[in-house]
Amino acid sequence: MKELKSYLERERKIIDKGLEKYLYPAHAYPPLIHRAVRYSVFSGGKRLRPIMVIAAARACGGGGIKRAAESLLRFACGIEMIHTYSLIHDDLPALDNDRYRRGKLSCHAKYGEAIAILAGDALLTRAFHILSLLGNCGVAREVAEAIGSTGMIGGQVEDMTKSATGYAKKIEYICSRKTAFLIRVSLRGGAMIAGGSAAQIAALDRYGRDIGFAFQITDDLLDVKQDRKTSYPAVFGAENSKNKAASLIKNAKKSLDIFGDSGDILKRLADYIGTRGK
Amino acid sequence: MKELKSYLERERKIIDKGLEKYLYPAHAYPPLIHRAVRYSVFSGGKRLRPIMVIAAARACGGGGIKRAAESLLRFACGIEMIHTYSLIHDDLPALDNDRYRRGKLSCHAKYGEAIAILAGDALLTRAFHILSLLGNCGVAREVAEAIGSTGMIGGQVEDMTKSATGYAKKIEYICSRKTAFLIRVSLRGGAMIAGGSAAQIAALDRYGRDIGFAFQITDDLLDVKQDRKTSYPAVFGAENSKNKAASLIKNAKKSLDIFGDSGDILKRLADYIGTRGK
Numbered sequence: 001m002k003e004l005k006s007y008l009e010r011e012r013k014i015i016d017k018g019l020e021k022y023l024y025p026a027h028a029y030p031p032l033i034h035r036a037v038r039y040s041v042f043s044g045g046k047r048l049r050p051i052m053v054i055a056a057a058r059a060c061g062g063g064g065i066k067r068a069a070e071s072l073l074r075f076a077c078g079i080e081m082i083h084t085y086s087l088i089h090d091d092l093p094a095l096d097n098d099r100y101r102r103g104k105l106s107c108h109a110k111y112g113e114a115i116a117i118l119a120g121d122a123l124l125t126r127a128f129h130i131l132s133l134l135g136n137c138g139v140a141r142e143v144a145e146a147i148g149s150t151g152m153i154g155g156q157v158e159d160m161t162k163s164a165t166g167y168a169k170k171i172e173y174i175c176s177r178k179t180a181f182l183i184r185v186s187l188r189g190g191a192m193i194a195g196g197s198a199a200q201i202a203a204l205d206r207y208g209r210d211i212g213f214a215f216q217i218t219d220d221l222l223d224v225k226q227d228r229k230t231s232y233p234a235v236f237g238a239e240n241s242k243n244k245a246a247s248l249i250k251n252a253k254k255s256l257d258i259f260g261d262s263g264d265i266l267k268r269l270a271d272y273i274g275t276r277g278k
Numbered sequence: 279m280k281e282l283k284s285y286l287e288r289e290r291k292i293i294d295k296g297l298e299k300y301l302y303p304a305h306a307y308p309p310l311i312h313r314a315v316r317y318s319v320f321s322g323g324k325r326l327r328p329i330m331v332i333a334a335a336r337a338c339g340g341g342g343i344k345r346a347a348e349s350l351l352r353f354a355c356g357i358e359m360i361h362t363y364s365l366i367h368d369d370l371p372a373l374d375n376d377r378y379r380r381g382k383l384s385c386h387a388k389y390g391e392a393i394a395i396l397a398g399d400a401l402l403t404r405a406f407h408i409l410s411l412l413g414n415c416g417v418a419r420e421v422a423e424a425i426g427s428t429g430m431i432g433g434q435v436e437d438m439t440k441s442a443t444g445y446a447k448k449i450e451y452i453c454s455r456k457t458a459f460l461i462r463v464s465l466r467g468g469a470m471i472a473g474g475s476a477a478q479i480a481a482l483d484r485y486g487r488d489i490g491f492a493f494q495i496t497d498d499l500l501d502v503k504q505d506r507k508t509s510y511p512a513v514f515g516a517e518n519s520k521n522k523a524a525s526l527i528k529n530a531k532k533s534l535d536i537f538g539d540s541g542d543i544l545k546r547l548a549d550y551i552g553t554r555g556k
Contacts, residue, residue, distance in 0.1 A: 024427060033427045033435045089399060095392035113372035114438055117395065121367060122427035125397065128406040129422035137410045140418065144407035149302060149311045149400035156313045160392055 004268050006045070011054060015047040018073040019080060022130050036111040036119040037126075041084050044102045048269075049083055050076030053190035055266050056204050059259045060196035068193050071134050074194055078130040079186045082147055084154060085123035086182075088116055090156065139189045146185035151177055159230055166271075168235050173211070175232065179219075180212020203258045210252035211270050214245040218276045221245075249274035282546050284312040286324070293325040296355040300408050314389040314397040315404075321363050323378040326547075327361055327461060328354030331468035333547060334482050337540045338474035349412050349471050356405040357464045362427055363401035364460075366394055368434065372435070396540060417467045424463035429455055437508055449510055457497075458490020481536045482544075488530035489548050496554045499523075525554035 008131040019041055028034045036102060053076040057065055066073070091098040091106040099109040108116035131138060131140040155177025159168055196204070220231035221241055233241040252270045254265035285348040306312045306519040331354040343350070356376055365458055369376040370391060386394035409418040423429060433455025436448055450474055465482040473484070498509035511519040530548045534541035 028428055028430050029438070030427075030435045030441060033432065036333075037427065092395065092397060094391075115435070117370065118427075118431050118435055119368055119371060119400065121398070122431050124402060125422055125426040125431065128418060129426060132415045132419035132422055135415055137413055137415055137418075139412035140415070141407060144403055146408055148407060149308075149315065149396075150306055151405065153396050153400050154308050154311065156306045157393070157396055161308070161310060242306055245311040 057191035057194035184208035213246040334468035334470035392532035
């Protein structure tokens with residue numbers, strides 16, 4: 001585990017350098033919006049999704065990785081910008097109304113609602129700007145589909161409009177859309193850019209689906225406020241949730257068999273997600 | 279003028295059919311978000327920007343137009359989705375706080391703030407989804423740049439954070455970013471997709487810059503509320519504003535000389551923008 005921690009730390013630094021490079025500088029005009037964007041992007045994220053982009057590409061291996069290094073970093077940073085945009089908008093008073101995120105003021109608590117709305121918009125737009133530089137419209141298309149109104153946004157809508165009945169059947173929909181779709185497309189995109197085969201991409205997709213669901217369950221187990229009524233723990237209880245997460249992680253790792261030893265890092269990442277908070 | 283009105287009406291119908299096709303259907307899951315998106319998109323827009331996409335492509339002429347017909351319609355619809363997203367977010371209580379738009383309830387007044395925020399996000403995402411299908415990453419890149427935090431969003435930020443001094447020098451910045459940038463990239467993109475030359479694209483860019491500025495001035499002259507302190511009329515007065523708009527329209531039309539007769543429709547569109555409300 002110590003080895004994984006130093007790997008994650010090393011990778012996080014590479015992603016942070018990329019974000020520093022691909023975001024507009026803080027002094028770009030008008031500075032207020034760029035300060036707000038950078039405040040949220042550089043406020044302690046673990047960069048798990050972009051780390052998965054690179055890990056998926058490495059698992060596919062081959063000589064393509066070195067040639068594609070810049071495209072991979074761009075794509076990884078675009079994914080983190082999208083993740084940050086979704087957090088900024090989810091935290092808004094009209095949505096989850098969270099004044100704190102990772103122990104710091106959330107974007108709207110620090111800069112006001114208007115700037116937070118526009119900072120989210122700016123990050124989403126900048127992400128597609130960066131993706132347009134990949135010269136691979138197929139990757140941009142998959143991302144747009146995954147995070148659109150039938151994907152990530154759809155999951156958020158369902159989570160918000162929770163009705164008194166039917167929680168249970170909604171939960172898998174919400175977890176997959178809200179969390180797993182972005183993780184899946186991170187892995188798929190990394191593999192596509194590295195020239196992975198269709199079978200490799202399909203295996204990573206299954207892996208992403210399972211760790212994404214497990215990620216949302218462990219997140220809800222860790223959530224001290226427990227205010228999401230549509231969470232797996234709220235409906236099925238903590239014990240069942242732990243068992244479900246463990247079985248998802250096991251399944252996810254099994255999907256990696258196709259990669260042999262090259263899948264080791266992704267297997268460890270799966271264990272890391274499954275054991276958070278233990 | 280009667281001829282132009284029927285042209286605009288004919289074109290509007292083509293764009294509306296395209297939007298019907300390229301937006302997710304109202305019954306797509308979850309239906310709430312798709313109803314909100316469609317409510318705002320189909321609430322009486324004149325479709326001026328997508329009409330300019332097609333007009334710019336036609337001005338560049340050549341056999342490319344027929345072959346590119348589907349790409350052009352896709353791009354035109356993507357531009358209208360972006361325009362609608364910007365209106366939905368601008369109308370929000372934290373920004374302009376407008377409960378009405380074109381005589382109907384604005385998106386947040388009808389569906390609530392949370393859904394309005396997400397409907398804007400969904401439209402921006404869907405626009406980039408549609409743009410990714412063009413197979414022309416260069417067009418997507420130009421759009422992302424034009425509407426990002428140094429473009430359209432930057433203009434909105436400046437308009438919001440109006441300080442007690444320095445209105446005059448801010449106004450051109452705000453008008454160009456808030457309004458002209460999207461019009462410029464509509465024209466440029468239409469020309470690029472139709473295979474226009476660099477000189478044609480540059481001419482359309484100058485035309486778009488001038489009609490965009492004129493559009494914002496005539497919009498502010500028509501604005502009964504007159505609550506935008508950073509407007510051209512508020513600083514320079516109505517008479518100067520009318521003269522400025524007329525001179526911009528004249529300049530815009532001059533930029534079209536390169537097109538000969540093929541520029542006629544764009545010239546009429548410029549006059550149409552310059553004479554609104556007269």
